[in-house]
Amino acid sequence: MDPIAKLTAGFQKFRVGRFEEQRGAYESLVDEGQRPKVALVACSDSRIDPTVLLQTDPGDLFIIRNVANLVPPFEEGGEFHGTSAALEFAVQNLDVDHMIVLGHAHCGGIRSMFEPRGIGVDDSQFVVPWMTLVWSAYLRVQGTMPDAPVEEKAHVCEQAAVLVSLENLMTFPSIRDRVGDGRLRLHGWYVDIRSCSLQVYDPVQQHFELVG
Numbered sequence: 001m002d003p004i005a006k007l008t009a010g011f012q013k014f015r016v017g018r019f020e021e022q023r024g025a026y027e028s029l030v031d032e033g034q035r036p037k038v039a040l041v042a043c044s045d046s047r048i049d050p051t052v053l054l055q056t057d058p059g060d061l062f063i064i065r066n067v068a069n070l071v072p073p074f075e076e077g078g079e080f081h082g083t084s085a086a087l088e089f090a091v092q093n094l095d096v097d098h099m100i101v102l103g104h105a106h107c108g109g110i111r112s113m114f115e116p117r118g119i120g121v122d123d124s125q126f127v128v129p130w131m132t133l134v135w136s137a138y139l140r141v142q143g144t145m146p147d148a149p150v151e152e153k154a155h156v157c158e159q160a161a162v163l164v165s166l167e168n169l170m171t172f173p174s175i176r177d178r179v180g181d182g183r184l185r186l187h188g189w190y191v192d193i194r195s196c197s198l199q200v201y202d203p204v205q206q207h208f209e210l211v212g
């Protein structure tokens, strides 16, 4: 089927199926507005669809997607901070209780840093500079396991990048304040769709723990 026709057919299916079944819930979400309790930063990767993987309902999740599920540090100035704008809206307007950074296995963005040509010499205009956000994680992996296969390095870096994003979240004053007084909790998650497993970062033990 033509990929666009598949999408419009999908919407027709939604209208007579799920929408009809949950019409009341959709009407409430419009009349009363959205009040998601959780904001989630996920990768743009077509295989990592949070609403499918986490089986959520409309209104459950405020989702921010970008290449490699990265959070930039707080920066003043500049004009087009898409991820920062969405984070600000989640915290200041929606007042979410939780914020999750959802990393994932087989991430093309992370993997691109380990490709033979390497970061900084690619002809990418936007992805390469964007990926320098987790340059520290890349360097740590290259330093601690220089001879490991790329697959293994990328896996370690994918998880390390989640931690860098969690650190960067804390550079936003509005997030730092809310975490400080307990109004907001931050979470680092990692999903693998090959093994169909979910790991959650335990800040006390300092490792990702399998939860399902």
Ligand SMILES: [Zn+2]
Pocket (backbone or CB within 6 Å): 043, 044, 045, 067, 068, 069, 104, 106, 107, 108, 109, 110
């Ligand atoms: Zn990815």
